[in-house]
Amino acid sequence: xxxxxxxxxxxxxxxxxxxxxxxxxxxxxxxxxxxxxxxxxxxxxxxxxxxxxxxxxxxxxxxxxxxxxxxxxxxxxxxxxxxxxxxxxxxxxxxxxxxxxxxxxxxxxxxxxxxxxxxxxxxxxxxxxxxxxxxxxxxxxxxxxxxxxxxxxxxxxxxxxxxxxxxxxxxxxxxxxxxxxxxxxxxxxxxxxxxxxxxxxxxxxxxxxxxxxxxxxxxxxxxxxxxxxxxxxxxxxxxxxxxxxxxxxxxxxxxxxxxxxxxxxxxxxxxxxxxxxxxxxxxxxxxxxxxxxxxxxxxxxxxxxxxxxxxxxxxxxxxxxxxxxxxxxxxxxxxxxxxxxxxxxxxxxxxxxxx
Ligand SMILES: [Cu+2]
Numbered sequence: 001x002x003x004x005x006x007x008x009x010x011x012x013x014x015x016x017x018x019x020x021x022x023x024x025x026x027x028x029x030x031x032x033x034x035x036x037x038x039x040x041x042x043x044x045x046x047x048x049x050x051x052x053x054x055x056x057x058x059x060x061x062x063x064x065x066x067x068x069x070x071x072x073x074x075x076x077x078x079x080x081x082x083x084x085x086x087x088x089x090x091x092x093x094x095x096x097x098x099x100x101x102x103x104x105x106x107x108x109x110x111x112x113x114x115x116x117x118x119x120x121x122x123x124x125x126x127x128x129x130x131x132x133x134x135x136x137x138x139x140x141x142x143x144x145x146x147x148x149x150x151x152x153x154x155x156x157x158x159x160x161x162x163x164x165x166x167x168x169x170x171x172x173x174x175x176x177x178x179x180x181x182x183x184x185x186x187x188x189x190x191x192x193x194x195x196x197x198x199x200x201x202x203x204x205x206x207x208x209x210x211x212x213x214x215x216x217x218x219x220x221x222x223x224x225x226x227x228x229x230x231x232x233x234x235x236x237x238x239x240x241x242x243x244x245x246x247x248x249x250x251x252x253x254x255x256x257x258x259x260x261x262x263x264x265x266x267x268x269x270x271x272x273x274x275x276x277x278x279x280x281x282x283x284x285x286x287x288x289x290x291x292x293x294x295x296x297x298x299x300x301x302x303x304x305x306x307x308x309x310x311x312x313x314x315x316x317x318x319x320x321x322x323x324x325x326x327x328x329x330x331x332x333x334x335x336x337x338x339x340x341x342x343x344x345x346x347x348x349x350x351x352x353x354x355x
Contacts, residue, residue: 186218
């Protein structure tokens with residue numbers, strides 16, 4: 001730290017001294033000679049900056065591209081479209097960037113002060129003005145339309161066969177809800193939330209003080225935390241909300257993200273293309289996990305909001321969901337048939353049946 005500051009200070013001192021020295025030199029040599037010399041040096045430096053800059057762009061790409069997500073394929077249908085959109089944008093802006101930078105620095109070098117050249121007076125050209133207004137406008141409109149089409153596609157209606165999962169952000173974690181056997185999410189109400197037993201406020205019981213009527217559709221809803229299971233090649237729609245502040249469901253491997261806003265449900269849908277297992281092979285990383293990262297600064301535990309998406313086959317999913325119990329049973333264990341003690345007569349019957 002101190003070393004860096006010392007080096008920066010030293011560089012400033014050196015620049016200051018050079019400036020001062022060149023001032024004295026110009027006094028000795030005369031204004032015009034020294035200006036011409038400076039022009040030459042500056043012109044040469046322009047070319048040096050150009051070359052160093054372009055080499056730097058190439059070098060940083062060599063150094064860091066391997067660490068980006070782009071080395072592995074996008075893991076969803078929409079992700080592929082987002083990637084292609086990104087490549088098109090980078091391609092178009094990249095070509096323009098390199099061409100304009102080369103021209104900018106080359107012109108500064110080539111057309112430096114020269115006594116044998118007279119300046120050509122070129123005040124205005126309607127054609128050129130039109131050209132560099134209309135062409136970028138058309139290209140940018142194209143890119144925006146391309147992006148909007150993707151946006152409407154992944155925030156729009158999901159296919160009929162899509163599975164639906166509700167995602168709720170909270171400080172600091174994720175709660176997932178599956179609709180259960182009736183395929184319907186039961187009603188929830190924020191005042192019914194109880195951090196220990198009813199994390200998203202399902203309306204299980206009548207509550208006169210809150211003016212709530214129990215919703216039977218809540219009884220089979222399945223609630224999990226931190227890990228969500230979805231199926232490869234099957235569209236999945238997330239209905240996204242938040243319990244406290246604004247979070248954001250960031251799905252970097254699927255190239256999607258969507259804000260989680262309290263009181264205003266947002267949606268997105270996508271079709272996962274590779275199971276977690278397949279992705280481990282693709283990335284050659286045995287510890288690979290699809291991650292939900294909160295993409296919105298949401299408080300001091302923001303960094304720890306990692307959720308996991310398990311993409312599995314239909315069979316694996318069926319086996320997993322069959323093992324899940326309705327959330328209702330964890331709040332009211334007595335309602336769980338598995339916990340019900342059989343009446344004495346039934347026990348005898350069961351025993352006889354066994355025999
Ligand atoms: Cu968050």
